[in-house]
Amino acid sequence: MKKATRSTRSALVCTGVVLLSLMAAARPTIAAQPNDATITRLVNDVQLRAAQTAPHSASINDKVADGSSVQTGMDSRTELTFADQSLARLSANTIFSFNEGTRNLDLASGAVLMRVPKGAGRAKISTARVTAAITGTTVIVEYHPHGYLKFISLEGTARLYLKGRWGESVLVRPGQILITNPDAKNLPDPVDVDLARLLKTARLIIDFPPLGSENLIAKEIEKQQRAKSKKSMTDTNLVIFGKGTIVSLTNPAQMTAASRPISASVTPGPDAIPSSTDLGTVATLPSPGAAPNGLSATNYTADDPH
Amino acid sequence: MSILAQASFAQGPTSQDVDRAQLLQDQTQPPFGTSTSSEGIQDGHAAASPNDADIGEQEILKRTTEYRPLYVALASPIFYTSNVALTRSGEMSDVVVAPMAAMYYQPRITKTLYGNFGAREQVFYYGSNHAFDFGSLDVEAGLNYFMPQFHNLILRAEYDFNRLTFDDRLGDEFFSNHGLIFNAELPFRFSRAQQLAVGVNTNISVAADHQSPRRNDYEAYVAYSVNLTRAFSVNAAGRVVARDYHQNGRTDVSEILSASATYRLTDWCSISAISSFAHSDSNKDVFDYSVANVGGAIALSARF
Numbered sequence: 001m002k003k004a005t006r007s008t009r010s011a012l013v014c015t016g017v018v019l020l021s022l023m024a025a026a027r028p029t030i031a032a033q034p035n036d037a038t039i040t041r042l043v044n045d046v047q048l049r050a051a052q053t054a055p056h057s058a059s060i061n062d063k064v065a066d067g068s069s070v071q072t073g074m075d076s077r078t079e080l081t082f083a084d085q086s087l088a089r090l091s092a093n094t095i096f097s098f099n100e101g102t103r104n105l106d107l108a109s110g111a112v113l114m115r116v117p118k119g120a121g122r123a124k125i126s127t128a129r130v131t132a133a134i135t136g137t138t139v140i141v142e143y144h145p146h147g148y149l150k151f152i153s154l155e156g157t158a159r160l161y162l163k164g165r166w167g168e169s170v171l172v173r174p175g176q177i178l179i180t181n182p183d184a185k186n187l188p189d190p191v192d193v194d195l196a197r198l199l200k201t202a203r204l205i206i207d208f209p210p211l212g213s214e215n216l217i218a219k220e221i222e223k224q225q226r227a228k229s230k231k232s233m234t235d236t237n238l239v240i241f242g243k244g245t246i247v248s249l250t251n252p253a254q255m256t257a258a259s260r261p262i263s264a265s266v267t268p269g270p271d272a273i274p275s276s277t278d279l280g281t282v283a284t285l286p287s288p289g290a291a292p293n294g295l296s297a298t299n300y301t302a303d304d305p306h
Numbered sequence: 307m308s309i310l311a312q313a314s315f316a317q318g319p320t321s322q323d324v325d326r327a328q329l330l331q332d333q334t335q336p337p338f339g340t341s342t343s344s345e346g347i348q349d350g351h352a353a354a355s356p357n358d359a360d361i362g363e364q365e366i367l368k369r370t371t372e373y374r375p376l377y378v379a380l381a382s383p384i385f386y387t388s389n390v391a392l393t394r395s396g397e398m399s400d401v402v403v404a405p406m407a408a409m410y411y412q413p414r415i416t417k418t419l420y421g422n423f424g425a426r427e428q429v430f431y432y433g434s435n436h437a438f439d440f441g442s443l444d445v446e447a448g449l450n451y452f453m454p455q456f457h458n459l460i461l462r463a464e465y466d467f468n469r470l471t472f473d474d475r476l477g478d479e480f481f482s483n484h485g486l487i488f489n490a491e492l493p494f495r496f497s498r499a500q501q502l503a504v505g506v507n508t509n510i511s512v513a514a515d516h517q518s519p520r521r522n523d524y525e526a527y528v529a530y531s532v533n534l535t536r537a538f539s540v541n542a543a544g545r546v547v548a549r550d551y552h553q554n555g556r557t558d559v560s561e562i563l564s565a566s567a568t569y570r571l572t573d574w575c576s577i578s579a580i581s582s583f584a585h586s587d588s589n590k591d592v593f594d595y596s597v598a599n600v601g602g603a604i605a606l607s608a609r610f
Contacts, residue, residue: 077360091360111361140361152364167499167532177364187498192367202362224367231370238366242358247366 035066035101037080037088041208045073046090069097072110079208084120087211089113089204091142091243111142111243113204115211118156126163129182132172133159138213139172140204148245149182152193155216160187174220179245192233195221374609377410377424385580385601390435392586392595401433402601410446418452422464429474440480441471448487462489466509483520484513499533511552521551537570558593560586578603 039046039062049055050068064070064080072078072094080088086102094110102116102123116123118136125132127143137156143149151160153172160178161169168187172178176190199205199217211217227233237250382405389397410424429441448464463486470481491505507525514520529543545562564582571577581600588594 113361142361150361152361165497167497169498171536175367177366192369194365194367197365198362200362201359203360205362227369228367232372234368234370236366236368240364240366242363243361244358 035083035098037064037082037098037101038062039064039070039078040081041077041079041089043078043207044076046076046078047071047073066101067097067099069095069108071095077204077207085117085212086120086123087113087115089208091204107141107143109144111140111204113140113202113211114138115213117212127182129163130180130187131161131163133161138211138217140202142243143182146183148179150177150179150243150245151190152177152198154195154199155213155220162187175224192224194235195224373414375411375413376610377408377412377607378610379406379408379605379607381406381603381605383580383601383603385599385603387597387599389595389597390432390438392597394592394594398435400435400438402599403431403433404428405431412450415449418454420450420452422446422448422450422462427476431474436473439473441474441476443467443469443471443476446487458493460489460491460493462487462491480516481519482515483511486510486512501531503529503531505529514552517553518551520553521549524548524550538567539570540567541565554590556588556590556593558586558588560584574606574608576605576607578605 039048039058039060042058042060046058047055048058048062048064048068048070050065055071058064058070058078070078070080070090072090072092074092076092078090080090082088082102084102088096088098088105089112090096091111091113094112095108096110096112097106097108098104099106102120105112105114105123105125107125107127112125114123114125114134115138116134116136120135122133123135125134125139125141127141127149128145130143130149132139132141132151134156137158138154139156139158140152140154141150151158151172153174153176155174157174158172159169160172162185165185168185170178170187170190172190175192175195177193178188178190180188195217199221205211224233228235238247239250240247382403384401384403386399387402388399390400391398406426406428408424408426410422412423413421415421424444424446426444426446427441430439432438445467446464448462448466451461453459453461466483466485466487468483468485469479472478472480487507487509489505489507491503493501493503495501505527507523507527509523509525511520511522525545525547527543527545529541531539531541533539542565543563545560545564547560547562549558549560551557562582562584564580566578566580568576568578579602581598583596583598585596586594
């Protein structure tokens, strides 16, 4: 009787130890999964590079492990979906990686549209010198090392800050764009950008399925329309066509044509990037001598007698 | 880079824009032919690719911010003071409630010149030493001038009428003064969130009713402010003031340190923790004193 009890107890202890060992072994796998992403859309050449492995071509539904990087080639795009329903849509010639899921997104070069839903937790997207806290926002970021950083918020407020420059942070509100030299010591003020036009012309939006934050973006578009009708916000003929920082002065005919919706199936022709019909262009070449801070400080003081 | 872009954003579609565009292009174009780096940059811009429309067209909108010249504020500080009567010995402490109401009209005359017309009434109620209760009314008229070309130097000149009354009885005056105030302040912004300002201030009394408290003030100060978050800021200031009295050859020199932390609850409402310490030395020793104040305040303000 005693023997039987002892052997039963030993069996229970062994079973417990085995179960605990299995749980311990399974834990890293379970913990790692929420930080992984899945390739949900893919156009042309997209390469995955996991840690210490050779890059290989990605396919739809490929899992992208935490710490991996994704690289798109010429004329290529892809969409990553994270476990928390955050989305990252990568433009052509983009190198993007992430750590701890959406907590540390790193844009080494290129352009990305990020949607981090509210409640998804703290998320930030980093470049070499500038970091953006983007929780509960839909944003577009374009970055080229030592070239420029462009940041657009479609919905939600993001905070941009310079690494190692305490207090140097800027809020980019819905419908605002900020362009800066990533090596600058100060961040400039953001300016407003027409969300409706951007939404109709951005292939990272029109060539892809719904983002999930359309309603929130629509509300921001509505706010801009209301501001326009109240004349507190007006259109200009200053347009940046796609990537880059060249501000083109367009004529009214172009403005009207451009404001018409573009079908998702239409490939942008040469007229999408006008040159000969421009009235002129403003080159916003990054220059080490042109730290973009002086003007904002002047405006701040001059407009506020306090 | 952004300076150039923003300068253009702020303008309408005029011929000056084109001129400026050409001018800026001349200044910013590289001296030699185009170059493309391996990082996708061509002449400082993104190299053209078939996917250039990926992030869409960014039409810049011009926001018209209406300048609102009318400023109204209500505040109610409540604080402990260690020296009610500002005396050298026999100090008495008390709690002070000092509600304040102010209204200013600050019309923009030019882009850098503003008028400043306002009135401010503050009444000091002492918790147990009611005999010290008094009210202070200031009526101001002057000009504020901003000089962006000199590191955003701010110059102020104004006439100030100050009237002290017993308690909150506005008709019961015990002192009045007509003063001319001149101020120069130089702000230094270290980053978007931090600013240091140095300034000098003079308050010259041109006429007063009751001569014994009448004086000219000469002040130098340094003030630091930092926004720790979107809504929370901390300010600290140090001042040295020489007070030259018109009678009895009395001259006081006061050193004042103050610090405050403010949390903005809404655009129009904030709460603060306030503290200050002052030490005053006079050539007439009987007027020496030290005082410390610690407390809090709630403030409402709006612009119209």
